[in-house]
Amino acid sequence: MKEHSQPIISALVFIIFALVLLMLPALNAAAEISFNCNLYNSEDSVSADLLGDNLRFSAYAELNPDSIYYSGGGSSTEPDCSYSYTITNNGKELASGAKTNSGELMFQSQVISNYNGEGGKAFDLSLKNLVANGVLNSHYSNPDLSVEKATDLNMAIYAENARMGADQMQSLGSGVTLVFDDAEAENEAVTSGNGNDAAENSGSGQNSVTKGITQTVSVESRGRNNVIETNLHGDVDAVWMDGVMAKGSDYYLASAITGVSRSTQDEMEMLGKSTGFPTQRLPPGEIDLSFKEIGDEDFSKDEIEKLLEDFQEEQDRFNEDLQLNSNTALWYYLNQKATVNLGNDDPTDDPDISLAGRYFNMHMRFGVDG
Amino acid sequence: MKKILLYAVMLIMLASAAEGASDTIASTISRLVSYETDFSALRTISDSSVSTPDLNFMSTGQVDSSIQFSSPSTAKIEQGTSFEGIRNGNFGGLASFSSSVSGQGVTGTSSSITGTAYATASNPTDAGMVQSISSGICMADPGSDEYEISINGGHSTLTNAPIQPTSVSSGSAKSITASVTMNLYPLVFEVPADNFYQDVNLDLKMENDNLAGYSYDFSQAIELADTTCESGMNLFQII
Numbered sequence: 147m148k149e150h151s152q153p154i155i156s157a158l159v160f161i162i163f164a165l166v167l168l169m170l171p172a173l174n175a176a177a178e179i180s181f182n183c184n185l186y187n188s189e190d191s192v193s194a195d196l197l198g199d200n201l202r203f204s205a206y207a208e209l210n211p212d213s214i215y216y217s218g219g220g221s222s223t224e225p226d227c228s229y230s231y232t233i234t235n236n237g238k239e240l241a242s243g244a245k246t247n248s249g250e251l252m253f254q255s256q257v258i259s260n261y262n263g264e265g266g267k268a269f270d271l272s273l274k275n276l277v278a279n280g281v282l283n284s285h286y287s288n289p290d291l292s293v294e295k296a297t298d299l300n301m302a303i304y305a306e307n308a309r310m311g312a313d314q315m316q317s318l319g320s321g322v323t324l325v326f327d328d329a330e331a332e333n334e335a336v337t338s339g340n341g342n343d344a345a346e347n348s349g350s351g352q353n354s355v356t357k358g359i360t361q362t363v364s365v366e367s368r369g370r371n372n373v374i375e376t377n378l379h380g381d382v383d384a385v386w387m388d389g390v391m392a393k394g395s396d397y398y399l400a401s402a403i404t405g406v407s408r409s410t411q412d413e414m415e416m417l418g419k420s421t422g423f424p425t426q427r428l429p430p431g432e433i434d435l436s437f438k439e440i441g442d443e444d445f446s447k448d449e450i451e452k453l454l455e456d457f458q459e460e461q462d463r464f465n466e467d468l469q470l471n472s473n474t475a476l477w478y479y480l481n482q483k484a485t486v487n488l489g490n491d492d493p494t495d496d497p498d499i500s501l502a503g504r505y506f507n508m509h510m511r512f513g514v515d516g
Numbered sequence: 517m518k519k520i521l522l523y524a525v526m527l528i529m530l531a532s533a534a535e536g537a538s539d540t541i542a543s544t545i546s547r548l549v550s551y552e553t554d555f556s557a558l559r560t561i562s563d564s565s566v567s568t569p570d571l572n573f574m575s576t577g578q579v580d581s582s583i584q585f586s587s588p589s590t591a592k593i594e595q596g597t598s599f600e601g602i603r604n605g606n607f608g609g610l611a612s613f614s615s616s617v618s619g620q621g622v623t624g625t626s627s628s629i630t631g632t633a634y635a636t637a638s639n640p641t642d643a644g645m646v647q648s649i650s651s652g653i654c655m656a657d658p659g660s661d662e663y664e665i666s667i668n669g670g671h672s673t674l675t676n677a678p679i680q681p682t683s684v685s686s687g688s689a690k691s692i693t694a695s696v697t698m699n700l701y702p703l704v705f706e707v708p709a710d711n712f713y714q715d716v717n718l719d720l721k722m723e724n725d726n727l728a729g730y731s732y733d734f735s736q737a738i739e740l741a742d743t744t745c746e747s748g749m750n751l752f753q754i755i
Contacts, residue, residue: 421743422705422740422741423738424706426745426747429734429751430700431628431698431701432699432701433696434698434699435696435697435727436695436696437693437726439691440691440693453561453653468582474657476654476655478546478655479667480651480669481652483649483650484647484648503753504752505751505754506752507750508748509748510746510747512743513745514744515742515743516742
């Protein structure tokens with residue numbers, strides 16, 4: 147026990163916050179809530195600000211001349227909800243906020259300074275957000291960096307959690323596209339609030355509905371911005387993850403997605419933007435594919451032979467394609483030919499894969515040494 | 517009845533034993549290292565084919581890579597093509613192409629790959645011979661007087677194909693061709709990248725009378741000031 151605590155002040159503060167704790171849930175019916183408090187003693191100061199919609203919030207605080215204990219947190223009460231919360235300790239600020247039209251939000255914070263007279267300190271904020279078939283915009287920050295995420299989903303679900311202190315942050319999000327049976331899928335496609343209709347090739351089973359993932363994750367630190375955008379739309383199924391890890395002003399931002407796309411019309415893209423960098427793109431280029439039956443005369447053509455017959459033409463083409471002003475510096479030619487006896491080795495069969503589609507994974511990572 | 521079944525099984529076994537199996541692998545690899553250069557470009561062209569009594573498969577390909585620097589630096593470009601003709605129950609083949617580019621102080625890069633594969637299960641050039649041919653050419657603009665360039669390749673063929681041509685399809689055998697082109701998005705840096713590395717591998721697979729699919733692996737790493745960006749993608753298109 148603290149020998150020099152002032153029980154009267156402590157009790158008074160406790161009562162006030164106990165009242166706040168009891169009253170705020172009752173304000174749910176009004177949909178909007180706000181909260182503000184400031185605590186300080188000769189050593190430390192703590193303040194908290196909250197503005198929320200469809201939110202349940204509770205807080206507890208104990209103030210003594212040589213110690214402060216504060217704990218506050220909230221959670222959503224309706225799928226359509228939002229909040230903005232800031233907690234400050236001796237001038238350092240942790241903040242979080244989120245808004246969704248189809249999800250759940252939750253956050254928790256604490257500030258401890260010499261509580262129980264043991265000299266220990268704590269200052270952290272953690273949060274969890276979830277969205278299903280809707281939109282989630284979230285942000286959180288500490289004194290070194292701020293994270294912003296915008297997630298818009300159709301037939302998909304995503305959850306994120308983050309924990310931060312004054313000089314560190316860990317954030318991890320993950321999502322998956324949803325699979326429904328035909329009836330549910332058609333119903334979802336019609337009633338979805340994102341304006342996406344059922345795929346034109348409906349009737350092909352559980353994957354006949356257009357699914358969509360649009361996500362932007364942005365980290366800002368010391369005036370520099372790193373952004374990764376992920377877009378996946380169409381007859382697709384995927385799981386994806388994103389993460390931010392920071393210690394001081396060193397951090398990395400990463401995203402990864404893996405899945406299958408069943409139509410060449412599907413949109414599938416990951417973009418990375420960073421100060422000074424050209425835009426990083428995945429897929430990394432364009433693919434042109436053709437296939438046809440041919441006659442035997444086409445099969446017998448010999449590209450190398452043709453090339454050697456007209457050296458100058460190929461040299462000119464090389465220079466022209468690469469926009470060179472000088473002549474090609476070097477030619478090397480390698481030719482091998484072998485005739486072998488018939489052998490008796492048994493071959494091994496390759497496994498047959500018959501599920502058509504584009505199976506893919508994309509990943510991108512920005513790392514900053516602050 | 518049991519005898520009939522036994523004869524049927526024996527006939528099936530004999531038919532299987534008569535089935536030939538051939539596997540040919542060939543490759544061409546070219547490499548260019550340029551020192552104190554501000555531009556470097558390499559092109560590799562390959563042509564490989566295998567002819568056995570039961571399979572003809574051919575692949576041609578071209579790989580282009582170029583890299584630009586803000587001030588003279590070291591460029592490394594390595595390109596590879598490989599080819600595999602297969603006949604074991606199925607017939608077809610795999611054509612693979614790759615490009616790897618790296619350097620310091622990079623201001624721009626550009627790469628493209630064009631590969632074509634041809635296959636047929638009929639009309640071998642010589643029913644009594646098993647022959648594989650692999651050719652490769654590389655051209656380079658090293659952009660400086662100091663450079664190292666090499667091209668090498670190899671191939672092997674393993675077969676127990678029957679001496680006479682075999683019909684592999686119940687219907688008429690046909691020749692097929694598939695081609696794939698991959699043009700990587702060019703990169704232009706306003707601020708030269710301290711370090712740059714890019715690697716891409718592209719495969720084209722044919723099986724029986726059809727294009728089976730294509731796949732690629734891509735990886736890239738860029739260091740610029742205090743920021744690094746690593747990205748990668750694998751894609752496997754099954755048709």
